Amino acid sequence: MSALQFLKNAKLEEVSVKPRAAGGRSKQWNPNPTSLAIRLWKDGSVFPSQALVDQFDLEYKIATITKVALPLKEGQTEEDQKFKNEYYYVSGPGNGFDVIDSRRWPSYKADGDTLFISPVQKDQAKVDLFSSVGYNEEDGTPKNSVMEQGANSFGKSTLLDAVKEIYGIELTAEREYVDLLVVEKLEDFNIVETFSKEVTFLPKVIVRGEEKGKADMQRREKAKIYLFAPASALGVEETSDEKPEDQENEEENRNDSIPRG
Numbered sequence: 001m002s003a004l005q006f007l008k009n010a011k012l013e014e015v016s017v018k019p020r021a022a023g024g025r026s027k028q029w030n031p032n033p034t035s036l037a038i039r040l041w042k043d044g045s046v047f048p049s050q051a052l053v054d055q056f057d058l059e060y061k062i063a064t065i066t067k068v069a070l071p072l073k074e075g076q077t078e079e080d081q082k083f084k085n086e087y088y089y090v091s092g093p094g095n096g097f098d099v100i101d102s103r104r105w106p107s108y109k110a111d112g113d114t115l116f117i118s119p120v121q122k123d124q125a126k127v128d129l130f131s132s133v134g135y136n137e138e139d140g141t142p143k144n145s146v147m148e149q150g151a152n153s154f155g156k157s158t159l160l161d162a163v164k165e166i167y168g169i170e171l172t173a174e175r176e177y178v179d180l181l182v183v184e185k186l187e188d189f190n191i192v193e194t195f196s197k198e199v200t201f202l203p204k205v206i207v208r209g210e211e212k213g214k215a216d217m218q219r220r221e222k223a224k225i226y227l228f229a230p231a232s233a234l235g236v237e238e239t240s241d242e243k244p245e246d247q248e249n250e251e252e253n254r255n256d257s258i259p260r261g
Contacts, residue, residue, distance in 0.1 A: 002186060002187070002233070002234050002235040003232075003233045003234075003235065004112070004114055004186060004227070004229060004233055004234065005186075006110050006111045006112040007110060007112075007114065007186060007189065007191070007194075007227070008186075008189045009110065009111065010108065010109060010110030010111075010194070010195075011109050011110075011194075012107045012108060012109070012195060012197065013107050013109055014107065027176075029041075029047045029148075029150065030047045030048065030049055030050070030147060031047070031048070031049040031052075031179045032049060032179075033049055033050040033051060034049070034050075034051050035049050035051060035052075035179070035181065036049065036051055036052050036055065036181060036182040036183075037049045037052060037179045037180060037181045037182065038052065038129070038179070038180050038182070038228075039177050039178075039179050039180075040155055040159055040160070040163060040171070040177060040178050040179075040180060041150075041152075041155070041171065041176060041177045042160075042171035042172060042173075042175075042176050042177065043152055043155075043156065044152035044153075044154075044155030044156030044157075044159065044160055045150040045151065045152040045155060046129060046130075046150070046151065046152070046154075046155050046159070047147065047148075047150055048130070048146060048147065050147065052182060053146055053147060056095050056097075056119045057092075057094045057095045057119075058094060058095055058096070058097075058130050058146050059094060059145065059146050059147075060094065060133045060142035060144070060145070060146055061089045061090075061091060061092070061093060061094050061142070062089075062090075062139075062140050062141055062142070063087040063088060063089055063135060063140040063142075064087070064088040064089075064090075064140055065085050065086070065087055065135060065137055065140050066085070066086045066088070067083045067084070067085060067086075068083060068084055068085075068086050069081055069082075069083055070082045070083065070084055085135075085137070087135070087140075092121070093121055093122040093123045094121075094122050095119045095120060095121055095122060095130075096119075096120060096121075096122045096127040096128070096129055096130040096131040097117050097118065097119060097120065097127070097128055097129040097130060098117065098118045098120050098126075098127065098128055098202055098218075098220065098223070099115060099116075099117050099128045099129060099154070099158070099159065099162075099228065100115065100116040100117065100118065100202055100203065100225070100228075101113075101115060101158075101162050101166070101203060102114050102115070102116065102166075103166075104203035104215065105202070105203050106201075106203075107200075107201070113166050114166060114227065114228075114229060114233075115162060115163075115166060115167075115180070115227075115228040115229060116191075116195065116225050116226060116227060116228055117182055117225075117226050117227075117228035118200075118202070118220070118223045118224060118225050118226065119224060120220060120223065124220075125218060126204050126216075126218045128154045128158075129151075129154055130146050130149075130151075133146070133149060157207075158205070163178060163180070163230070167229065167230055167232070167233050169230060169232070178230050179230065179231065179238065180228050180229060180230055181227075181228070181229060181230065181231060181234065182226045182227070182228060183226055183227040183228075183229065183234065184226055184227075186227060186234070191225065191226060191227045192224050192225060192226060195225035196222075196223060196224045196225045197223075198221065198222060199219065199220070199221055200219075200220050200221075200223045200225070201217045201218065201219055201220075202217065202218050202220055202223070203215065203216075203217060204216040204217060204218045
């Protein structure tokens with residue numbers, strides 16, 4: 001039986017949100033390619049499965065990059081001119097993910113806690129996972145694939161502790177990673193239908209400025225909310241890492257060059 005059965009009696013209540021003032025052997029980095037999962041490593045780095053990338057349009061897109069001059073401040077001259085890059089994507093920017101900790105979600109009411117995950121366009125504010133990448137300015141191509149990037153900022157600051165505290169899984173030298181599944185239904189209980197609303201305020205943490213570390217909320221429209229949990233909490237078997245020998249050899253040749261930042 002799933003340890004998350006309590007979700008069948010969970011509900012979301014309306015909550016008013018006050019506006020905030022402006023201010024050795026080669027590793028298999030990614031989960032089984034056919035699973036809908038994200039592999040979280042002990043250093044906080046995250047790698048999606050191929051199926052997840054395909055279903056939720058997570059891959060970074062080729063961009064047209066335009067340099068735009070920033071307004072000069074009083075007393076500045078042309079020698080002080082600074083520029084910013086603006087990016088245009090013919091087919092849209094693709095998606096990243098919001099990760100939702102039920103303990104910090106005021107509208108969530110249940111007898112237990114879990115993590116949720118929600119796809120959101122990469123260009124929206126405060127996207128937790130797979131939101132940005134470096135670009136080659138000469139041709140607008142991404143410097144890394146989302147399958148290989150392995151960014152660890154959110155994993156290190158937030159996700160490792162959440163997985164330990166909610167699911168009881170601590171990543172160490174003995175257990176280097178855990179696969180977190182993206183789940184639409186829990187048996188006959190539809191997670192997406194139950195928790196998705198026209199407008200949702202999701203819990204966030206301020207990461208810059210004087211209010212760094214304080215709780216915050218982010219408004220999302222028509223966000224689809226999925227369960228985000230390890231197989232052990234769902235009462236199912238872990239996915240296998242077995243893969244064809246030619247894939248193994250290909251990965252051994254490339255893994256040493258995977259960026260870990």
